[in-house]
Amino acid sequence: MIPTEFNRKIAEIRDDRVRGASELARFGLVILAQAARELPAATVGEWWEGLSALAVDLAEARPSMTPLSHLLRRWREGAAIEADMNLAAARQVAAARAEVLIEQSRRAVADCAARVAELVGAGRTLMTHSFSSTVLESCRLLKEAGLRMIVTESRPLEEGRRLAEQLSVWKVPTVYITDAQMALFVARADAVLVGADSVLADGAVLNKAGTALLALAARERGVPFYVACESFKWRDAADPPPVLEEMAPAELGVPTWPDVTVRNLYFEVTPARLISAWIDEAGVRRIAG
């Protein structure tokens, strides 16, 4: 049985509407490292069983978030726990493995943002939708290079506010708009840059609802559409189809009307043919269209 403290943290991941997929994946590994050290157990077998169950629960807390399941799988595959290990040593190995992956994930985001900054260059206006820590880090790298931003509010919970607030702190000239104004403003951008919750094997991108609209508007106006995310987010062809999470209708803030169903799908798939380039920590990929 997983102690209450860890179940509370799983619930924290499930209910989080602020952090992006990479941040939550790292938070999942932090929880796992702590559990590796602290999970009560008499034997390595018992401890490993509990820890494995926790890893499954963590991955299932956010089924749309590929980095979480990818990093947890890599953790499990690479943890190299032997049945004859002593429990204290096993705890150290498993926790250290999680911490290495946290560091790799962090470095991948930083390297990915560096590739974005090289691609975009100085004096550009970028438009984005929703909140992505990779996009945020790209902005940080470009903030003294004449970057200008166009940020959508991103309903229902308006993650765009968090981005606009940070851009303001960095003094990056920013335009903040409703999602509905995307087509009006996209032509003022040199490029669109979005993060991703995951990328399917064919290059289609799973990201916040509204991303496909922005991609359509960008294509219509001839504005390049870039997706920046570390390789942990790319799904294998063998992965099961992504789950499109639906959140509470109450987030839209309307009353309950008979015969009216409020829908709150968080994610949508933007097809690869609407994407100009994918940027990960290794560089820029383009798929000939």
Added chain:
Amino acid sequence: MIPTEFNRKIAEIRDDRVRGASELARFGLVILAQAARELPAATVGEWWEGLSALAVDLAEARPSMTPLSHLLRRWREGAAIEADMNLAAARQVAAARAEVLIEQSRRAVADCAARVAELVGAGRTLMTHSFSSTVLESCRLLKEAGLRMIVTESRPLEEGRRLAEQLSVWKVPTVYITDAQMALFVARADAVLVGADSVLADGAVLNKAGTALLALAARERGVPFYVACESFKWRDAADPPPVLEEMAPAELGVPTWPDVTVRNLYFEVTPARLISAWIDEAGVRRIAG
């Protein structure tokens, strides 16, 4: 000088964010009819000068709203006031002219909705954006014919609420979504139906921001995109280019951040090539694309 009472009513039109262009145009004519009867004046010349100034102020209160300026122009052109008329008679003629136009406008909306209902037919799912009295009337005509609706909230002031509320009263099964979910839901509709604030001479449609996004998403999924509006809303090629009104940034409900500019453009132009058909009181027009 225009008495305070009428200036207050002009301000009511300027600040109205609920009523559509046709409704506001008729409200403008109601104000004009009242002013025709009540405006203090010693002579027909003085009275007509005051009334004409009021008509100009009314038209300028909402420069994006073509029916308002079109109906006021038709009123002025058709009022047939002669300098030698007696003042009491002139008041009657001018007020009656406004009332005839109110009735024509109302009938045009009803006839337009009847044409929409014929085109759409029974058992269909329609998707719309923003609030249009023509779309509402079309829904009323189809509500016992198995109509289903998909309604966007339409930020920032969420006119979609008003529509969803009425559809609920009529027991029309309705799905209510954020604007950002348009691309996710458009494929579930048999057609998109929107109203218009005005239609340019080439068929491009001026309507609430977000309309062009919905038109792009509809084209992508092969869903017909219909625009329903009475002929009063069609602009002549000689009309000046439409003004795209911008409303208060405060409507977005975010704090003031240094270096962040909040934009709140209400209207956008959806090009004619994204529109499958235009429906007015006379019937359905299609422009070969």
